[in-house]
Amino acid sequence: MAHPRPRCPGVRGRYEGRGPPAPSGVIKDSRLAVGLVQMDPALGDRARNLERHRQWVRQAATAGVELLVFPELSLTGYFLKDLVAESAISLQGTVMDELRGLSxxxxxxxxxxIEEPDHRYFNASLYFSRGELVHVHRKVYLPTYGMFDEQRYFAGGDRFRSFKTGFGRxxxxxxxxxxxxxSAYILSLEGVDMIICPSASPGRGVxxxxxxxxxxxxxxxxxTYAQFLTTFFLYCNRVGxxxxxxxWGGSMVIGPNGDIIAQQEDADEALVLANLDLGDVRRERLANPLLxxxxxxLTINELRRVLHERTRKPF
Incomplete structure (x- = not known):
């Protein structure tokens, strides 16, 4: 199925020529205009990063963006280590007023x-709409191998939940x-139209x-997720x-048939823009009714069997 290709300034990818990182135009005639902020957060400097969020939001609003995605730990930077506690925010704190105002x-x-009342710290992504906090996802799988050490500093989330937006689930x-x-399979069974993946992925291997x-x-x-689950997939990675x-950046917007709609192929800061026809999800699921x-x-029964066999003591 052919997807409409974005004609937005600042987008770099298979379907666009090189353009400036900051958009100068306005997205028109789209059912959903999305933007991915491929940014370089300042490590441990929440105030500076918050101001940069405001700047990106203003640029995105000028371009007509309706949904704007920032990378993983965009307010703080990634390798926080001992800065985790002082960089944390409370969902009941005053900083939330400023964050709600972004939307x-x-x-x-x-x-x-985010810091919970019991003083556990979570690597989290927050979804805001119309000045309200709609959803919080606490990162479930914390990499603690190779160059990663997240379990030393963070608690892991314990759920995957879809949520309703003005654009669908x-x-x-x-x-x-x-x-x-x-992870993605559970969300797909909840009927999501879109999976959003904020990321802080370092470059490794050539x-x-x-x-x-x-x-x-x-x-x-x-x-693969986009095609097999017939859903839009928004991947927003940081740079720096x-x-x-x-x-390494590489932020991308993928249609429900697995085609890349827009992508920032290099490691520069950029606002990646794309126009989505949300009707593509329905059309793809009619043509390819995997869900x-x-x-x-059957899946649940087999998983129960596997769990029983894995936990059964041999003697």
Missing amino acids: DGLDVVLGAV AGILVCEDIWHLS TTDERLGTAESYGLVCR YEDGANF RDERLE
């Missing part, structure tokens, strides 16, 4: 460290969450054509350097 004219997804998965098949291995892997995973690591044919009860 007065468009829906906003941003990344923050959506779900959020943060970075490592998408590397576990069950393939034979000199592309980053992480870039190829994420592209493959995101496009922290603690010797280079974040209709899912046998959820």
